[in-house]
Amino acid sequence: MCLAIPGRIESIIGKEPMTRKGRVNFGGIVKEVFLAYVPEAGIGDYVIVHVGFAISKIDEKEAQRTLKYLDQLEEPDDEIPG
Numbered sequence: 001m002c003l004a005i006p007g008r009i010e011s012i013i014g015k016e017p018m019t020r021k022g023r024v025n026f027g028g029i030v031k032e033v034f035l036a037y038v039p040e041a042g043i044g045d046y047v048i049v050h051v052g053f054a055i056s057k058i059d060e061k062e063a064q065r066t067l068k069y070l071d072q073l074e075e076p077d078d079e080i081p082g
Helices: 060-072
Strands: 005-013 021-026 029-034 046-050 053-058
Touching: 005 029, 005 060, 021 046, 029 046, 029 053, 046 060, 053 060
Parallel strands: none
Antiparallel strands: 005 021, 005 046, 021 029, 046 053
């Protein structure tokens, strides 16, 4: 299963489209991701990130909705029934 997570671009490193990176905030966790696939993205924009690459821009309302759903997921129970 593949999972892509929305995050907000806090800063951008580099100007060359193929090597441009951004520091992206995922609800308090900040990671550096590649921005080559979203050359139109800028600081303050929300992007969907998969395996270290921002793959598309997303509007803030949709990003917040997705993050809310992710927050509602519970941790799996470590106890084995039976």
